[in-house]
Every structure is written in structure tokens, then in C-alpha cells.
Amino acid sequence: MGEAPAFLADELQKGFPNGLDLKSNGCETSIVIGQKTYVIGETSDESTLSIGVQIFDQCSGEWVYPTVLGTKPKPSKGHSAVVLNEERILIIKKGSNSDDCAWFLEVDTQYVRQQRKILGTEVVAWSKGVSGNAEKPVVISGPSGVGKGTLISMLMKEFPTMFGFSVSHTTRAPRGMENDGVHYHFTERSVMEKEIKDGKFLEFASVHGNLYGTSVEAVEVVADEGKRCILDIDVQGARSVRASSIEAVFIFVSPPSMAELEKRLRARGTETEEQILKRLRNSKAEIEQGRSSGIFDHFLFNDNLEECYASLKKLLGLDETVYTFPESTPKTVDLPTFRSISKIGNKVIINCRTPDLEKVSKNLIALDVSSIKGGAPGRTRGLDIYTMDSLLDGLDANNQLS
Numbered sequence: 001m002g003e004a005p006a007f008l009a010d011e012l013q014k015g016f017p018n019g020l021d022l023k024s025n026g027c028e029t030s031i032v033i034g035q036k037t038y039v040i041g042e043t044s045d046e047s048t049l050s051i052g053v054q055i056f057d058q059c060s061g062e063w064v065y066p067t068v069l070g071t072k073p074k075p076s077k078g079h080s081a082v083v084l085n086e087e088r089i090l091i092i093k094k095g096s097n098s099d100d101c102a103w104f105l106e107v108d109t110q111y112v113r114q115q116r117k118i119l120g121t122e123v124v125a126w127s128k129g130v131s132g133n134a135e136k137p138v139v140i141s142g143p144s145g146v147g148k149g150t151l152i153s154m155l156m157k158e159f160p161t162m163f164g165f166s167v168s169h170t171t172r173a174p175r176g177m178e179n180d181g182v183h184y185h186f187t188e189r190s191v192m193e194k195e196i197k198d199g200k201f202l203e204f205a206s207v208h209g210n211l212y213g214t215s216v217e218a219v220e221v222v223a224d225e226g227k228r229c230i231l232d233i234d235v236q237g238a239r240s241v242r243a244s245s246i247e248a249v250f251i252f253v254s255p256p257s258m259a260e261l262e263k264r265l266r267a268r269g270t271e272t273e274e275q276i277l278k279r280l281r282n283s284k285a286e287i288e289q290g291r292s293s294g295i296f297d298h299f300l301f302n303d304n305l306e307e308c309y310a311s312l313k314k315l316l317g318l319d320e321t322v323y324t325f326p327e328s329t330p331k332t333v334d335l336p337t338f339r340s341i342s343k344i345g346n347k348v349i350i351n352c353r354t355p356d357l358e359k360v361s362k363n364l365i366a367l368d369v370s371s372i373k374g375g376a377p378g379r380t381r382g383l384d385i386y387t388m389d390s391l392l393d394g395l396d397a398n399n400q401l402s
């Protein structure tokens, strides 16, 4: 639990002369893992409140300001913290509902270790905890003009509740019929470069002279809707996703011939002559890499469109006439201010009960973390949050088992 050790509690009350700018308003928790004490509390940066993290390294006796990655939780009416293991701390926000109550502060996960190496600084990363699991995303690659977008549109039209498109960012100019936020997030290069630096992208690549990238959020919002995410990205991007912690299905689409590819690109009429030639030049390398890199699980050959679409559906298990819709999002559990939190094995029990002379208010909530998956820079999925009313049926007014 997030009890501050004595030295820390004293220091927090005094306010840190050494520059620690966590506000001492009773909303801090401190957690000791190994030689490090993580202090998590409300901070104000540029007039906005947020939850900050600082680390006291007992070996060096110094405070460290870590690079904080991932999406931070918004401040709440306080929080409690529980160490799950050496890798992550579970933060439970007070006065929130189950959609926003559980956040993970990763302190030594694979992602954090990787980022620590890359950035050369101490790193922690936030990840929001959500109920339910997402199906593996589907990554579709192939040379420009082969028909990826056409196949994806067909899939989305036939199965609108099942699939969602990951809307990429790009620095290229929109085509006539393209809408910002629908086909792409059309972005200034400097803005995109800054966001890449801030760790907001799952993958990015320079493709045909422009920058393209998939933000972490683009994939997560699709999964939040309970849909399977489809990514239309080039081979470099597919390689990055393959190397990440995300489990996905990787499909490469090949054209029947280079001549047919050229014909399709020209017939689409969306590129200048110079751009068409550039895309055709790049497509040779892309096809070679796609076929030989070992990135892809499945290969489609897009000669006849209907046949290719049927093969795509087959490999996604959609060729049956009857299929089941994904389960609806689990119902939410309200999490008012609580009295105590304890960890028993893989369960965190939140006690929100108020003793009542007449009856015991049934408000014991369990948070099962045994099946959590994913994590920073995206969401941590697979949380099971439920009320434990049935266990309370036998309790008397003093919360004792009768």
C-alpha cells in the first residue's frame, strides 16, 4: 500500500527544498520497490493540474525526475497505490467510475527498460487499465496501388460492428475525397516529429517522401469500441509493429504483375506522374521485403478482387455464414471514495462500505489483475472489475461473517 515511510512523510510536509514540486496536500502516495521510492502526487505544470512522479534513489540518496511516458491520468480526489510486482504499481483513483479508476504506473516493464536504454534517462510510463480484451489487430501491407484500401473498405462495409480502421497520421496533402480524421490525420511535419519524440507513436516511417505513422491512440480507440483494429501500413511500419509488444496478424498483398500495378495506380488518378514513378520504384523493394522478411503470416494475391476478398475473409475466420459478434462492453461499476484497499494474490479488494446500523452497504469491489495484457504506451487490457455482493450476504451490521 502507498504508505509513505517516515522520512518521506516528514519531507513531504515540509515541502522539498531540493526542488521537488509535488504538492503536499494529502494526495501523494509513496511506494518502495527495491532501492527506489516512487512518490506519486498532484503537480501543477503550466497552470494545469496533473499527476506527477518523482523517485528517491536510496543508493545515491538523490531525487530523480523521470521521463514520464504514456497517457497520464487526470487528477482526482486522491488515489491509493498498490505494488503489483516489481514491474508496475496499480493506482486506484478515488471518486471515479470503473472506466477511469485503474491506472498502471510501469516502472520496470519491457517497454520501460527499452525506453530507458533509448533515452538514457530514468523512465516510468502510464497505462490506463480497461476491462475486456481486444482481438488481435490486423496489419495489411503491400505496394501502393495493390488494393489494400479497397479490400479494407469492403471489410468495413460488410462488418461495420466488427472492424475499425486505425486512422494514421501523415504529412502528405489530402486527396480530393479525403477527410481529416477519417482517412488520415493530416499533420504538419514539425508537429508530427514532436509527437514521435514524445512517444505518441506505435510506429512511423518515411514513405514515398512523406512521414506516415500510427499513433498509440489510433489503435486503442478502436479496441475501446470493442472492435478489431485494421492497420494499412507499409512494410517498414509492419516491421516496427512486429518488433513491438503488440500481437497482430500480418498480411501482405501482392499484385498480379508490375504492369497491372502501374495500370491501377494510373487509373486511380490521385498522384502526379512523378509520384506514380516514385511509388512504382519503391514497390519493387517493398514486394521483395514483404515476401522475404519473415514479418508476414499470410500472403494474398490481388488479381481478381472478389476472389482476393474471399481469401481475406477466410483467413480472418469470416467465411462462415454465421458468426458471433464480440461481447458487449462489460457493465460499469461505480467506485465512490473508499475506505481501504488490500491485495490478495491477483485480486485487489476495494472496501467502499459504510457501516450502517440497519444494514451493511454492499460495496466491496474486486479488481482481478490475473489476466492483464498489453500496457504502456497503450492501455492495459483484461482487468476484471466486479462487486462482491454475494460474499457480503452473510455479513452482519459490523461487517462480520454471521
Ligand SMILES: Nc1ncnc2c1ncn2[C@@H]1O[C@H](COP(=O)(O)OP(=O)(O)OP(=O)(O)O)[C@@H](O)[C@H]1O
Binding pocket: 142, 143, 144, 145, 146, 147, 148, 149, 150, 151, 264, 265, 267, 268, 302, 303, 304, 305, 306, 308
Ligand atoms: N483486383 C483489382 N482489380 C482491378 N483494380 C483494382 C483491384 N483492386 C483494387 N483495384 C483498384 O486499384 C486502385 C488502387 O487501389 P487502392 O487505392 O485500394 O490501393 P492501395 O493499396 O490502398 O494503395 P495506397 O497504398 O497507395 O493507398 C483503385 O482504383 C482500386 O479500385
Ligand SMILES: Nc1nc2c(ncn2[C@@H]2O[C@H](COP(=O)(O)O)[C@@H](O)[C@H]2O)c(=O)[nH]1
Binding pocket: 141, 142, 143, 144, 148, 168, 169, 172, 203, 204, 205, 207, 208, 212, 213, 214, 232, 233, 234, 235, 236, 237, 238
Ligand atoms: N508505416 C506506415 N505506413 C503507412 C501508414 N499509413 C499509410 N501508410 C502507407 O503509406 C503508403 C502510401 O499511402 P497513401 O495513402 O499515401 O497512398 C501505403 O503503402 C500505406 O500502407 C502509417 O501509419 N504507417
